[in-house]
Amino acid sequence: MRFTSEQRLDDEVLQREFTLGEVPGILWTPTSAPTPCPLILLGHPGGLPGMYPRLVDRARSCAAHGFASATLELPGSGDRAPLAVTGQARAEVREVLASGRPVHDELIDRLILPLVETAAPEWQQALDALLALPDVGGPVGYSGGVISIGIRLAVAEPRIVAAGLFAGSFVPRAMIEEARLVTIPLHVLLQWDDEGNDRQRALELFDAFGSTQKTLLANLGGHTGVPPFAGEDAARFFIRHLRG
Amino acid sequence: MRFTSEQRLDDEVLQREFTLGEVPGILWTPTSAPTPCPLILLGHPGGLPGMYPRLVDRARSCAAHGFASATLELPGSGDRAPLAVTGQARAEVREVLASGRPVHDELIDRLILPLVETAAPEWQQALDALLALPDVGGPVGYSGGVISIGIRLAVAEPRIVAAGLFAGSFVPRAMIEEARLVTIPLHVLLQWDDEGNDRQRALELFDAFGSTQKTLLANLGGHTGVPPFAGEDAARFFIRHLRG
Numbered sequence: 001m002r003f004t005s006e007q008r009l010d011d012e013v014l015q016r017e018f019t020l021g022e023v024p025g026i027l028w029t030p031t032s033a034p035t036p037c038p039l040i041l042l043g044h045p046g047g048l049p050g051m052y053p054r055l056v057d058r059a060r061s062c063a064a065h066g067f068a069s070a071t072l073e074l075p076g077s078g079d080r081a082p083l084a085v086t087g088q089a090r091a092e093v094r095e096v097l098a099s100g101r102p103v104h105d106e107l108i109d110r111l112i113l114p115l116v117e118t119a120a121p122e123w124q125q126a127l128d129a130l131l132a133l134p135d136v137g138g139p140v141g142y143s144g145g146v147i148s149i150g151i152r153l154a155v156a157e158p159r160i161v162a163a164g165l166f167a168g169s170f171v172p173r174a175m176i177e178e179a180r181l182v183t184i185p186l187h188v189l190l191q192w193d194d195e196g197n198d199r200q201r202a203l204e205l206f207d208a209f210g211s212t213q214k215t216l217l218a219n220l221g222g223h224t225g226v227p228p229f230a231g232e233d234a235a236r237f238f239i240r241h242l243r244g
Numbered sequence: 245m246r247f248t249s250e251q252r253l254d255d256e257v258l259q260r261e262f263t264l265g266e267v268p269g270i271l272w273t274p275t276s277a278p279t280p281c282p283l284i285l286l287g288h289p290g291g292l293p294g295m296y297p298r299l300v301d302r303a304r305s306c307a308a309h310g311f312a313s314a315t316l317e318l319p320g321s322g323d324r325a326p327l328a329v330t331g332q333a334r335a336e337v338r339e340v341l342a343s344g345r346p347v348h349d350e351l352i353d354r355l356i357l358p359l360v361e362t363a364a365p366e367w368q369q370a371l372d373a374l375l376a377l378p379d380v381g382g383p384v385g386y387s388g389g390v391i392s393i394g395i396r397l398a399v400a401e402p403r404i405v406a407a408g409l410f411a412g413s414f415v416p417r418a419m420i421e422e423a424r425l426v427t428i429p430l431h432v433l434l435q436w437d438d439e440g441n442d443r444q445r446a447l448e449l450f451d452a453f454g455s456t457q458k459t460l461l462a463n464l465g466g467h468t469g470v471p472p473f474a475g476e477d478a479a480r481f482f483i484r485h486l487r488g
Contacts, residue, residue: 192450192451192458192460203447206436206462207436211464212464213464213471214436214463214464215461215462215463215464215471215474216436216460216461216462216463217459217460217461217462218450218459218460218461218462219458219459219460220455220456220457220458220459227457227459229480229484230459232480233477236473236476240473
């Protein structure tokens with residue numbers, strides 16, 4: 001992990017951009033919280049430059065509660081080299097959605113599964129590097145989408161002890177099966193009228209999670225219409241589970 | 245409305261039992277909040293003596309946030325005269341549940357609809373009397389079950405501006421239609437494995453509500469397994485909507 005820039009935001013958050021091999025990422029730490037800070041990994045749909053304003057808002061909220069937060073560019077997104085297989089699938093999904101046809105499982109698999117296979121080990125490597133820093137510690141939470149990456153990390157990465165997931169992306173059948181293996185506490189956010197999300201499948205996924213502590217928070221509105229209080233509820237979830 | 249007893253609980257809550265005609269009820273007011281206090285009506289499945297411990301917990305939580313709260317015995321429950329029609333239906337429901345058969349719509353209608361028709365005007369009369377007291381004011385919230393009574397009040401009673409409903413009772417088809425007329429902000433609590441509740445119908449009901457601000461909070465567990473933080477979330481909902 002190599003830091004490439006360092007910047008203070010409002011004197012309250014230290015933002016450090018880094019690269020992990022070829023993968024760009026950003027780390028945010030509160031400037032005045034006791035260290036080491038528990039860490040929340042901020043998931044997103046890919047494309048750090050475009051997602052930056054929303055990510056930095058979430059990072060500020062994390063810092064306000066004494067949490068460090070970090071994110072990583074997804075394979076094939078932003079400034080990273082295209083991922084041939086998902087690039088092709090993404091173009092097909094756009095075409096299918098534009099035509100009003102349903103997105104079939106086979107296409108969802110081609111879109112999401114290679115992303116999960118490639119991204120999850122990268123986030124785990126980032127975790128190795130981040131947790132080696134003096135001001136960042138465990139336990140670790142995962143927050144946001146892509147929900148399938150969150151599922152894989154929740155199953156494969158024992159350092160992640162709680163996940164706040166956003167039920168807003170296509171979910172392969174295989175990931176619903178994998179969700180049965182998840183046992184950590186979950187807080188799942190669902191936008192009831194999410195235009196990019198199959199509500200029934202989101203409910204089926206929530207049902208499938210093996211966790212004994214799981215909460216579904218569904219709000220009226222589309223994909224980007226999450227009400228402000230939902231962010232506060234998610235923060236309280238992480239406070240409950242990342243602070244002893 | 246005639247007060248029949250008055251008692252301070254822990255110096256923080258004043259509890260007054262009353263009768264409204266033949267109907268017993270209880271009013272709780274905070275002893276140290278600015279008056280008049282916004283009022284939350286506490287719904288319950290019937291039987292004040294048995295429900296008292298849980299109701300007084302909810303009343304204490306209301307008072308801690310500066311809210312008055314009040315409840316009323318349901319028709320046919322507790323010390324009130326039996327309601328012939330629902331008494332018969334209740335016996336049949338017990339029998340059907342014990343035999344493991346599904347509870348059909350016709351029986352749900354016979355159990356719930358007369359209760360709604362009788363109870364809702366009583367709660368509205370109680371509201372008239374409660375709001376005439378110097379220390380109780382508007383706006384008013386409705387909290388809890390029987391959800392069908394909450395739906396009727398949310399539609400029929402303009403003084404109720406927000407409702408926190410518990411999706412834990414049988415819901416007649418007609419009430420799902422009536423839910424489309426509800427426009428006030430809603431916070432709906434669903435226990436994912438509620439043994440007395442059809443999850444699919446609860447989701448259908450949530451979908452039917454006409455409100456543009458509605459939140460579904462679903463937690464793993466049975467009917468009485470609501471986690472403590474869900475109560476805090478409901479309190480925050482009422483703080484958002486009953487305080488300007």
